[in-house]
Amino acid sequence: MRRRAAGALLGAVALLASGCGIRGTSVPVDAGPAPSRASCQAPEPGRSAEGAGRVTVRIYLICNSRILSVSRSAQLTDEKTPEPLQVARALLEQLQDPPTRAEEEAGFSTAVEDWVRISGPAKGKGDPNGALRLNRLPEELQSYALAQIVCTFAETTVADSRHRVVLGGPDADRDPLRRYECTGEMRRHPEIAVTSGVLVA
Template sequence: MCGLAALLLTGCGIRSTEVPTDFGAAPTRVGCSLSGSDEVGTRAGGEFAVQVYLVCTSQLVTVDRTVTLERRGTSDRVAVARELLAELSRKPSGAESDAGYSTDVARRTRVSGPRKGDPADALRLNTPPDDLSPYALAQIVCTFANSKVTAEDGDHVVLGGPGDDALRSYECSDAVKARPGLIPAPAETVG
């Protein structure tokens, strides 16, 4: 009986130590929320509010931004797509970075309108969509699909690359927003 009591009192074989240990504070989860967007201010002529999808804790989350649209002879749709893409490729602000936001869209990524023979709602990237990281493609698809100007069909956007690859209609689903690195944006080839 004494042997059993001694065994129970010794615990799991872990001996106490006199060496102080300090592993810091317990980890916390980043909230993915901004206390107040410092990006959206008063809107003058040519400025308007948009939402872009940034990455935060491995999911897509919308962030409000303000863009200026100048007419340069292109359709409004293509001009808005260019501004949205510029916002996606811009480094997150200090407040956004502090809240855990990041972007996977490279600054060199560009967008243009449809080529001859493409559907009118097509947008062409200078990089084939399949060559983008899953996060970058999901950010672009969801940001464009979320915009009433760049997407005619609420949750879908038609994208292609610079080559002759077939255009695809990409969907921004809830699953893609929740796990963009694991679940690719559903896509159907456009005829």
């Protein structure tokens, strides 16, 4: 009787040690992102700092492999209607700023690095009004960074009437312009941003 009990116990230990019957493999398995305790609840915007040209803007940050909007207070200009390029640069600075303490505690981060720069349409090259040129090709940015930029710009005067953003690289002779749209799919899966651009005819 004791032998049977001991045998049963050894069998149970062996089963647990073998991972409940699942064999190990040397092939990496993508099980998705690790579970996160981040709330991804955008913090309530604080009272905007007073001063001419300071407004509340919405930018997109990363949380749990998605991009979600948060409110920030940004300095634009003293002009009542700033140029799209001025708006784009002010928003880019916000995307490059580290998350606030409240944003960080909620799990937010940014992939937009400090070296990213934006200029307006190339003169004499046929660029449409509202086109923006980055100092690198859009598809050379991290996919999350590009998704952040596209979705942040799409809700402002930087975008066209259909909320699409036209971006290109620094060389107007070689770098074609592409039109990007902030879709629900892009917000849920920012990795698609780098392949989502449509050539501007």
